[in-house]
Amino acid sequence: MKNKLFEKYFVFSPYFWLVLFFFIPLAIIFKISISVSEWGMPPYQDIFLFDNGFKINTTFENYVYIFSDYYYIGSFVNSLILALISTFFCLLIGFPLAFYIATSNIRLRNILLVLVVIPFWSSFLLRVYAWKIILQNNGILNVILLNLGITSEPLQLLYNQYAVIMGIVYTYLPLMILPLYGYLNKFDLNLIEASKDLGLNRIKTFFKVILPLSVPGIVAGSLLVFIPVVGEFIIPEMLGGSDRLYYGKILWEEFFVNRNWPGASALAFSGIIILVLPIVIFQILYSRWSQKNEI
Amino acid sequence: MDNNFLVIENISKSFGDNKVLENINLNISKSEFFGLLGSSGSGKTTLLRILGGFEKPDTGRVILDGTDITNLEPFERPLNYMFQSYALFPHLNVFNNLAFGIKENFTQKEIEINVRNIAELLSIEHLLNRRIKQLSGGEQQRVALGRCLIKKPKLLLLDEPLAALDKKLRSKTQLELTTLQKKLKITFVFVTHDQEEAMSLSDRMAIMKNGLILECSSPEEIYENPKSLYTANFIGIANIIEIYKKDENFYSDDLGINFKLNKELKNTKTNILLRPEKIKIQSMNNLKTSSFNSFSGEILEKSYLGSFTRYEIKIKNMIISVLDQNFNSNSNYNFPKGEKVICIWESESIKVLED
Numbered sequence: 001m002k003n004k005l006f007e008k009y010f011v012f013s014p015y016f017w018l019v020l021f022f023f024i025p026l027a028i029i030f031k032i033s034i035s036v037s038e039w040g041m042p043p044y045q046d047i048f049l050f051d052n053g054f055k056i057n058t059t060f061e062n063y064v065y066i067f068s069d070y071y072y073i074g075s076f077v078n079s080l081i082l083a084l085i086s087t088f089f090c091l092l093i094g095f096p097l098a099f100y101i102a103t104s105n106i107r108l109r110n111i112l113l114v115l116v117v118i119p120f121w122s123s124f125l126l127r128v129y130a131w132k133i134i135l136q137n138n139g140i141l142n143v144i145l146l147n148l149g150i151t152s153e154p155l156q157l158l159y160n161q162y163a164v165i166m167g168i169v170y171t172y173l174p175l176m177i178l179p180l181y182g183y184l185n186k187f188d189l190n191l192i193e194a195s196k197d198l199g200l201n202r203i204k205t206f207f208k209v210i211l212p213l214s215v216p217g218i219v220a221g222s223l224l225v226f227i228p229v230v231g232e233f234i235i236p237e238m239l240g241g242s243d244r245l246y247y248g249k250i251l252w253e254e255f256f257v258n259r260n261w262p263g264a265s266a267l268a269f270s271g272i273i274i275l276v277l278p279i280v281i282f283q284i285l286y287s288r289w290s291q292k293n294e295i
Numbered sequence: 296m297d298n299n300f301l302v303i304e305n306i307s308k309s310f311g312d313n314k315v316l317e318n319i320n321l322n323i324s325k326s327e328f329f330g331l332l333g334s335s336g337s338g339k340t341t342l343l344r345i346l347g348g349f350e351k352p353d354t355g356r357v358i359l360d361g362t363d364i365t366n367l368e369p370f371e372r373p374l375n376y377m378f379q380s381y382a383l384f385p386h387l388n389v390f391n392n393l394a395f396g397i398k399e400n401f402t403q404k405e406i407e408i409n410v411r412n413i414a415e416l417l418s419i420e421h422l423l424n425r426r427i428k429q430l431s432g433g434e435q436q437r438v439a440l441g442r443c444l445i446k447k448p449k450l451l452l453l454d455e456p457l458a459a460l461d462k463k464l465r466s467k468t469q470l471e472l473t474t475l476q477k478k479l480k481i482t483f484v485f486v487t488h489d490q491e492e493a494m495s496l497s498d499r500m501a502i503m504k505n506g507l508i509l510e511c512s513s514p515e516e517i518y519e520n521p522k523s524l525y526t527a528n529f530i531g532i533a534n535i536i537e538i539y540k541k542d543e544n545f546y547s548d549d550l551g552i553n554f555k556l557n558k559e560l561k562n563t564k565t566n567i568l569l570r571p572e573k574i575k576i577q578s579m580n581n582l583k584t585s586s587f588n589s590f591s592g593e594i595l596e597k598s599y600l601g602s603f604t605r606y607e608i609k610i611k612n613m614i615i616s617v618l619d620q621n622f623n624s625n626s627n628y629n630f631p632k633g634e635k636v637i638c639i640w641e642s643e644s645i646k647v648l649e650d
Contacts, residue, residue, distance in 0.1 A: 194378060197348075197369045
């Protein structure tokens with residue numbers, strides 16, 4: 001009986017974790033997002049008032065406010081586009097790398113895997129800051145370009161959306177490579193040879209055999225990159241310019257600069273719902289599809 | 296018959312320091328069912344993969360039907376390869392697996408017709424909508440075969456075609472495979488480590504060891520007249536006896552008897568092969584012992600195999616295997632353990648091994 005009890009709790013432990021670190025914080029954010037803002041600490045009123053009898057003190061003003069101003073919606077759209085582009089480039093670079101690692105011999109494979117993981121051993125902030133040093137006007141890259149005579153004056157490499165995309169692709173690449181590797185590792189290489197034997201060249205073999213059979217790995221890696229990039233704050237802040245506003249930055253400003261906690265919470269809550277709902281629906285449809293196709 | 300349909304010329308291949316194939320030469324005829332037999336590490340699969348185009352040989356050429364295909368990519372070769380694991384595409388159903396290789400060059404209607412025909416040939420029409428995981432091993436083997444045959448290849452390469460099947464299915468499939476091959480007249484080259492499989496399928500077979508071809512001949516010839524000690528031991532059960540010249544005859548120290556050979560020998564010392572079914576076993580009181588081509592010994596072990604009984608007979612320092620056909624339905628026909636018996640054979644049954 002004791003064992004059964006243990007099993008029961010063990011099985012449910014991910015759900016405890018999910019409730020503790022996702023649903024409870026989400027509920028708190030939702031609570032703040034529907035409360036009325038005021039000057040003070042905390043900068044919002046309670047939603048349940050008991051002074052003159054019980055009264056519920058909620059408002060949807062904050063939601064109306066953020067959805068009626070393109071400033072907020074626009075920044076969210078910018079972030080979605082940024083996440084899409086970054087995920088695409090991570091996939092473009094990560095897939096061949098993961099495939100190469102998965103198909104190389106065991107010694108080389110282990111070395112390459114360590115190389116993929118090594119950046120995690122240093123601080124994320126430091127690594128992004130290092131890019132700042134490389135890309136700035138008198139940075140290493142510009143000095144090399146100037147000395148080689150490729151350009152006559154320093155290029156503006158920093159503080160634009162391209163620097164942001166580059167920084168994100170650099171940072172999130174391991175999150176694409178590792179799940180892809182985990183999947184491609186099990187790939188039966190005979191299938192590639194069989195496809196070639198049946199008359200398909202390398203490119204056709206890639207699209208008819210390798211790609212369709214890698215869909216689960218691609219989906220896992222892409223979600224792992226896409227979701228956090230939408231809310232990414234530090235990289236656009238450090239490498240980006242004022243040409244484009246992103247969701248994470250607006251959220252930060254609303255919260256810490258404007259001290260509009262209810263507004264910021266409404267923004268955060270809307271963002272999560274807009275992001276999570278389609279992904280959950282997609283996951284359900286996808287798992288049905290892959291069960292049917294037995295991939 | 297065109298003896299030069301597939302010509303393998305001076306093929307060598309090394310992986311690092313490991314010499315896998317050394318100067319392989321083979322000529323295979325059109326419509327021949329050719330077996331490459333060897334234990335693991337003999338280089339047989341590497342040779343097959345070179346024919347398929349998956350490995351490039353270090354030296355040598357492969358010529359198929361008059362065309363040098365040595366440097367062609369797998370997808371440019373007019374041949375197909377059936378993998379040991381079958382390598383069926385798990386994301387496609389049986390129909391699309393069969394159609395995989397012809398989708399490019401045919402219209403939808405032609406594809407339908409071709410797939411139906413091949414499915415009918417292999418009796419898998421009822422499986423066309425199934426997914427690969429829903430198939431049994433035998434069904435998968437047929438789909439893998441059909442996927443190759445639908446391309447009407449000049450040459451079909453088969454890597455251990457029956458190894459993944461259970462024993463009962465294997466003998467049934469063996470027969471089907473030979474019938475199919477004779478019907479389609481496609482040249483088959485297959486690799487196996489199973490000597491029975493090689494014997495029953497092949498028109499001719501090559502015995503491989505350490506990257507070399509030791510012998511290449513028909514199964515009958517290889518079984519009856521093996522040239523080397525390795526082949527004699529590898530194919531079937533073999534009694535190998537060392538003999539040397541003593542006066543006019545040959546003598547075996549291990550058996551303590553004289554042998555009379557029909558032909559002259561170059562060496563004064565050699566190994567001879569005596570297949571167990573060539574030895575007749577008789578009870579002591581039935582026969583007078585002659586000093587040549589016979590011995591008397593004691594039955595050490597016996598195992599009843601249905602159509603045969605296998606005896607292990609001890610004589611002096613050696614144990615000789617004898618297969619005795621069970622002519623008589625009387626169960627007392629068998630000799631009991633410990634019985635003293637006389638074994639005799641024809642002098643033609645003694646085969647002299649070269650090395």
